[in-house]
Each structure stands twice: as C-alpha cells, then as structure tokens.
Amino acid sequence: MAHLTEDNSKILKRVRRLKGQLEGVEKMLAEGADCYAVLQNAAACRGAFNSLMRELILDHVEHHLVQSDEATDEIRETAQEIQDIVKSFLK
Amino acid sequence: MAHLTEDNSKILKRVRRLKGQLEGVEKMLAEGADCYAVLQNAAACRGAFNSLMRELILDHVEHHLVQSDEATDEIRETAQEIQDIVKSFLK
Amino acid sequence: MAHLTEDNSKILKRVRRLKGQLEGVEKMLAEGADCYAVLQNAAACRGAFNSLMRELILDHVEHHLVQSDEATDEIRETAQEIQDIVKSFLK
Amino acid sequence: MAHLTEDNSKILKRVRRLKGQLEGVEKMLAEGADCYAVLQNAAACRGAFNSLMRELILDHVEHHLVQSDEATDEIRETAQEIQDIVKSFLK
Numbered sequence: 394m395a396h397l398t399e400d401n402s403k404i405l406k407r408v409r410r411l412k413g414q415l416e417g418v419e420k421m422l423a424e425g426a427d428c429y430a431v432l433q434n435a436a437a438c439r440g441a442f443n444s445l446m447r448e449l450i451l452d453h454v455e456h457h458l459v460q461s462d463e464a465t466d467e468i469r470e471t472a473q474e475i476q477d478i479v480k481s482f483l484k
Numbered sequence: 485m486a487h488l489t490e491d492n493s494k495i496l497k498r499v500r501r502l503k504g505q506l507e508g509v510e511k512m513l514a515e516g517a518d519c520y521a522v523l524q525n526a527a528a529c530r531g532a533f534n535s536l537m538r539e540l541i542l543d544h545v546e547h548h549l550v551q552s553d554e555a556t557d558e559i560r561e562t563a564q565e566i567q568d569i570v571k572s573f574l575k
Numbered sequence: 576m577a578h579l580t581e582d583n584s585k586i587l588k589r590v591r592r593l594k595g596q597l598e599g600v601e602k603m604l605a606e607g608a609d610c611y612a613v614l615q616n617a618a619a620c621r622g623a624f625n626s627l628m629r630e631l632i633l634d635h636v637e638h639h640l641v642q643s644d645e646a647t648d649e650i651r652e653t654a655q656e657i658q659d660i661v662k663s664f665l666k
Numbered sequence: 667m668a669h670l671t672e673d674n675s676k677i678l679k680r681v682r683r684l685k686g687q688l689e690g691v692e693k694m695l696a697e698g699a700d701c702y703a704v705l706q707n708a709a710a711c712r713g714a715f716n717s718l719m720r721e722l723i724l725d726h727v728e729h730h731l732v733q734s735d736e737a738t739d740e741i742r743e744t745a746q747e748i749q750d751i752v753k754s755f756l757k
Contacts, residue, residue, distance in 0.1 A: 401513055408510045412503060419499045422492055428547070429747050432540045436754050442533050449523045450660060456519070457653040458640075468650055471639040474702050475657060478632060481709050482664070520656050527663050541751060548744040549731075559741060562730040565611050566748060569723060572618050573755070583695055590692045594685060601681045604674055610729070614722045624715050631705045638701070 404448055411441045447483035451476050495539060502532045538574035542567055586630060593623045629665035633658055677721055684714045720756035724749050 415438060421431050458464055458472035506529055512522050549555055549563035597620055603613045640646055640654035688711060694704050731737055731745035 401516070405510065405513050408506060408513060412506045412510065415499060415503050415506065419496065419503065422496050422499060425492070428540075428544055432544055432747075432751065435537060435540055436751060438533065439537065439755075442530050446526060446530055449519075449526050450657075453519055453523055453653070454657065458650065461650065461653075463647040463650055465645040468640065468643065468645055471635070471643075474705075475632075475636065478705065478709060482712075523656075523660065527660060531663075541748075544744070545748065549741065552741065552744075554738040554741055556736040559731065559734065559736055562726070562734075565614075566723075566727065569614065569618060572622075583698070587692065587695050590688060590695060594688050594692065597681060597685045597688065601678065601685065604678050604681060607674070610722075610726055614726055617719055617722050621715050621719055624711065628708060628712065631701075631708055635701055635705055 404445070404452070407441070407445045407448065411438060411445060414438045414441060443483045447479060450479050450483075454479070495536070495543070498532070498536045498539065502529060502536060505529045505532060534574045538570060541570050541574070545570070586627070586634070589623070589627045589630060593620060593627060596620045596623060625665045629661060632661050632665070636661070677718070677725070680714070680718045680721065684711060684718060687711045687714060716756045720752060723752050723756075727752070 414434070418431060418434050418438070421434060454472050454476050459469055459476075461468075464472065505525070509522060509525050509529065512525060545563050545567050550560055550567075552559075555563070596616070600613060600616050600620060603616060636654050636658050641651055641658075643650075646654070687707070691704060691707050691711070694707060727745050727749050732742055732749075734741075737745065
C-alpha cells in the first residue's frame with residue numbers, strides 16, 4: 394500500500410542490482426576465486442546497501458511527513474531536516 | 485583461491501541467506517507491501533551484510549597473517565589487534 | 576533554541592565526557608603511548624560519538640514531531656518509526 | 667613508543683581539531699542554541715572522527731606490518747589489501 398507504488402520501480406531496480414552483485418559474490422565463492430577479489434566485490438555492495446537504505450528512509454519521510462495532508466509547516470520543516478541528516482549519514 | 489575453500493561453505497551460507505532476505509524485500513516491494521515493513525526488512529539485510537563483511541575480513545587476516553607460516557609472533561599480534569578493531573567496527 | 580534546554584544537561588554531559596575521552600587520546604599521543612592503546616581509546620570515542628548523535632536525533636524527533644501540538648496520530652506514528660530506525664543504525 | 671612519534675604531530679592535529687569542533691557543540695548547547703544547528707555541528711564531527719580512526723588504523727598497519735623488518739612480501743601484500751579495505755570503509 395502507501396507510497397511505495399509510486400517509487401516502487403526505482404527502489405526495485407536498486408534491490409535487483411544489489412541482488413545481482415551478491416550473486417556475483419556467490420559465484421566467485423562457489424568457484425573458489427581469490428579471497429581478496431571476493432572481499433573487494435563484497436565491499437562494493439556496501440555503497441549499494443547504504444544507497445538503498447537512504448532512499449527507503451527518505452521516501453518514507455517524504456510521503457508520510459513532508460507530503461502528508463496532516464503536516465503543518467513546522468512538521469514539514471523538521472521532516473526536511475531529518476532528510477538532510479539521513480543524507481549526510483548514508484551518502 | 486587460497487583459504488576460502490575451507491570456510492567457503494560457512495561464508496556461502498551467509499551470502500545465500502542474505503540473497504534470500506533481499507528477495508523477500510524485492511517481493512514485498514513488487515506486491516506493494518507496507519513501506520515501513522519494507523524498511524525494517526531492508527535494515528535487517530544491512531545487519532546481515534555487515535556480518536558478512538566482518539567474516540570475510542576476519543578470515544582473510546586469519547589465513548594470510550595469523551596462520552601464515554611466514555608470520556612471526558609480532559606479526560601475529562598485530563594481526564589479532566586488527567581483527568579486534570574490525571570486530572568493534574562491524575558488530 | 577527550542578527543546579534543548581530541557582535535555583541540555585543530559586546531552587551536555589555526553590559532550591563533555593566525549594571531550595574528556597578525546598583529551599585522554601591527545602595526552603597518550605603527546606606522551607608517545609603504545610599505538611594500539613591509542614587506537615583502542617580512539618575507537619571508544621567513536622562509540623561515544625555515535626551515542627551522542629543518536630540522542631541528538633532522537634530528541635529532535637521527539638520534541639518537534641512526537642510531542643508537537645501540531646502532530647496527528649499518523650504523524651506521531653511515522654516519527655516513532657523514524658526513531659526506531661535511528662536506534663538500529665546508531666546503537 | 668613505537669611508530670606514533672613520527673606521525674604524532676599529524677594525528678595530534680586531527681585530535682585537536684576534533685576537540686575544537688566538540689567545544690563548539692558544547693558552547694552552542696550551553697548557550698541554548700537552535701537544536702537543529704547543534705545537530706548539524708555534531709554531525710560535522712562524524713567525518714573528522716572517521717578520518718582520525720582511518721589514519722590511526724592505516725598507520726598501525728603500515729608500521730607494524732608493511733614496514734616491519736619481519737614482514738615477507740606476502741605479509742606485506744596482505745597488509746596493503748587490509749589498508750585498501752579500511753580506506754573504502756572509512757572514507
């Protein structure tokens with residue numbers, strides 16, 4: 394329900410790309426690849442994970458606070474401050 | 485390929501479990517699940533991913549430094565200090 | 576200035592304790608202490624800093640959303656979901 | 667003892683700058699500054715904390731592994747791989 398339908402395709406794309414990266418790591422492990430190469434490929438997923446979390450949180454705040462009919466100007470301002478903090482933590 | 489064969493099955497299990505968790509998130513998104521439920525499940529994936537990274541780094545240090553035939557006592561000690569720091573960062 | 580006066584003393588205590596910890600690290604460095612001991616003490620500061628950030632964000636959300644006179648039940652619910660996510664990220 | 671004397675001044679500078687930033691946050695709290703301004707200034711310390719931890723870990727690995735007289739080529743290679751992973755995590 395809720396807001397996700399609108400942004401679904403963008404977020405779904407992120408989840409699928411991340412799953413693809415993980416499948417690459419899985420294949421390397423199954424084939425006995427060099428351990429540091431595995432480590433590097435796994436580390437590369439970390440940015441994708443952080444971006445996914447950032448988008449999910451920002452969307453949640455956007456739809457349930459910033460764009461809520463029930464939000465006043467002050468509520469909206471605080472919501473945007475929270476979004477800025479999230480962006481600085483998960484960039 | 486080195487040390488990974490030994491620990492392969494343990495790490496592979498982690499990667500596959502994480503992939504399964506991500507598929508759960510993908511399914512929730514595709515079905516239009518409640519957005520906070522999606523967010524919580526994605527956050528759980530992040531914890532699993534951090535654990536995976538921790539194990540990959542600890543194993544790498546273990547096999548190439550701590551258990552290396554070339555390591556002296558001092559090398560070994562530093563390697564274990566690094567493992568402790570990694571544990572404190574990725575817990 | 577808003578809500579900080581109430582929680583000021585609690586947060587101020589955290590900031591001062593953290594400053595004290597950092598001064599400990601500074602002193603160790605100046606005295607040429609063992610480098611791993613310095614590293615461990617710096618890592619402890621990082622944990623204290625994450626706790627400080629968590630408290631600052633939770634308080635901000637608490638006073639400007641959860642306890643705001645302008646907040647409706649739905650606004651409040653979202654605010655508490657945000658607090659739960661922040662707790663899981665900065666624990 | 668150990669390697670810190672050489673890099674001491676660089677690391678000490680980082681610690682002191684970070685302490686200065688924290689003192690700014692302390693002053694804002696004591697003067698009842700706007701809570702979001704406090705939050706932003708505290709968040710700005712996070713990058714400085716991560717950089718300090720990164721430098722401490724990299725130096726530790728550099729002096730006790732990479733530049734150790736006891737390190738073989740293989741030990742050195744692993745040590746540099748660890749440094750690269752640390753850089754990607756704490757950037």
